[in-house]
Amino acid sequence: MSCLTRRASSAVQRTLGRSAGLNWAKAGAARRKGQRKAANRRIGYLLDCLIPESTRWMPSRSVGRVFFCTLSSMFRAILFDLDGLLVDTEPVYWAVAREMARLRGRRVGDETLRRMMGVSRIESMRVLKADLGLVESPEMLLEEREEMMLRRYRAGVSPMPGASELVEEFRQRMLLAVVTSSPRKFVDVLLPSLGLSGVFDHIQSGEGVRRGKPDPEIYRLAMAALGVSPTQCIVLEDSRSGALAGRSSGAFVVAVPTELSRGDDFAFADAVAADLFEAARVIRGLPLAAQRSMTS
Numbered sequence: 001m002s003c004l005t006r007r008a009s010s011a012v013q014r015t016l017g018r019s020a021g022l023n024w025a026k027a028g029a030a031r032r033k034g035q036r037k038a039a040n041r042r043i044g045y046l047l048d049c050l051i052p053e054s055t056r057w058m059p060s061r062s063v064g065r066v067f068f069c070t071l072s073s074m075f076r077a078i079l080f081d082l083d084g085l086l087v088d089t090e091p092v093y094w095a096v097a098r099e100m101a102r103l104r105g106r107r108v109g110d111e112t113l114r115r116m117m118g119v120s121r122i123e124s125m126r127v128l129k130a131d132l133g134l135v136e137s138p139e140m141l142l143e144e145r146e147e148m149m150l151r152r153y154r155a156g157v158s159p160m161p162g163a164s165e166l167v168e169e170f171r172q173r174m175l176l177a178v179v180t181s182s183p184r185k186f187v188d189v190l191l192p193s194l195g196l197s198g199v200f201d202h203i204q205s206g207e208g209v210r211r212g213k214p215d216p217e218i219y220r221l222a223m224a225a226l227g228v229s230p231t232q233c234i235v236l237e238d239s240r241s242g243a244l245a246g247r248s249s250g251a252f253v254v255a256v257p258t259e260l261s262r263g264d265d266f267a268f269a270d271a272v273a274a275d276l277f278e279a280a281r282v283i284r285g286l287p288l289a290a291q292r293s294m295t296s
Contacts, residue, residue, distance in 0.1 A: 074289040075252065076232040078170055079222055080200075082180035084117075084238040084258045085276075086163045087190050089153070094260075096148045097128060100141070106132045114260055118239030120181050120212025121146075146183065153186060159194045162276030167199060169280060175292055177202040179222045179235075181212055202226055214241040216249035223249070234286065236279055240264040252286070254279050 083089040094113050101108040112131040116124040125138035125145065134141065167176065177200055180187060184205040191197050204222040211217045223233055230250030237243040238258045246253040247268055255269040256279050266272050273279040 074232070074287045075174070075234050076289045076293065077175040077177065077223070077226050077228045077234070078283070079177045079179045079219060079233055079235045079246070079251065080167075081118075081235075081237045081239070081242050082178050082187065082190065083182060084160070084261075085236055085256060086160055086167075086178070086196070087194060088158045088160050089190070090258060090260065092149060092152045092157065096145055096152065099148065100128070100145060101132055104132070104134060106134075108132060110260070114264075117261060118181070118213050118237075118241035118245075120209070121183070121206055123212055146186075150185065150189065153189045153193075157190060157193060160276060162280065164195065166276050166280045166283075167196060170283065171199055173288060173290075173292055175202075175226050175228065176200045177204060177222045177226060179204045179218055181206040181209070181218070183207060213239075214244035214248065216245050219245055219249035219251065223251075232289075234283060236276075240266065243269050254282050 080086055083093065093116075097108050097113060097116065108128070108131070112127060115127050115131075119127070121142055122138050125141040128134065129136070129138055129141060136144075170176065178187060178191070180203075182205060184203070184207060187203055187205055191199075191203075202222055202225045204218055204225065206212070206218070209218045209221065219233075219235065220230075223230060231252075233249075233251040235243070235246030235249070235251040235253045236256060237246055237253065238256050239261050240255075243253050243255045243266060247270075253269045254271045254273055255266040256273045256276060257264065257266065271279075271282045273282055
């Protein structure tokens with residue numbers, strides 16, 4: 001029995017038993033007669049035929065998730081985080097946080113910056129206020145920060161390596177969405193500066209989201225807008241809280257950590273890529289829909 005078969009879950013095997021056209025009964029009968037090796041070879045052949053070979057490197061739970069998708073429906077959508085994933089905004093983000101602290105005679109440490117990653121805008125200001133002992137309300141701090149960030153964004157930002165290539169490769173085949181805690185005014189400045197204006201089928205910004213990442217609400221809103229189920233979605237995230245939100249939504253999660261988040265625990269993710277070029281290779285190995293289709 002192949003390495004892939006040994007790692008396949010019992011849930012996958014039970015699903016095979018219920019799948020039409022698979023001679024699972026013979027394999028079961030052979031096992032009951034003591035012919036375990038022959039049964040396992042037969043089961044292994046069926047699994048190896050149905051699960052893409054490119055998933056052999058994945059954790060067994062992820063192999064099962066890909067298998068269920070293969071039986072029911074192909075992946076149809078890719079949902080992208082924005083900051084730190086598609087666009088290199090983290091230097092701006094951290095520079096503004098440090099400037100806000102400096103103006104108040106304080107210093108902000110890397111641990112505070114790490115805890116501000118991937119959460120809602122207001123929550124990040126609660127972290128800053130608590131860690132630095134600031135007197136202003138989170139709402140006042142947020143307004144100040146967003147004015148400072150918008151000025152810097154308008155001055156120009158850089159795409160993350162591989163962002164344009166990944167989007168261009170899959171835009172004709174997959175539904176694409178941006179799912180970000182940032183306000184829409186940031187998105188409307190950032191995407192055109194990257195040459196990605198009008199590329200995405202849906203943009204889900206932080207406005208109107210009651211519970212920020214790691215809660216899956218923002219991803220579920222985006223999925224509903226696209227008309228796809230969680231099992232049809234691939235989520236790309238750079239932060240742990242964002243990846244947790246994608247995982248909790250039921251999507252297939254590819255984590256692409258940044259320098260700041262690289263030390264975080266992404267063991268729960270279905271795949272961890274060093275950069276967007278590697279993330280593209282992961283996506284190519286998944287069962288993708290033959291053509292894009294958006295439910296109205």
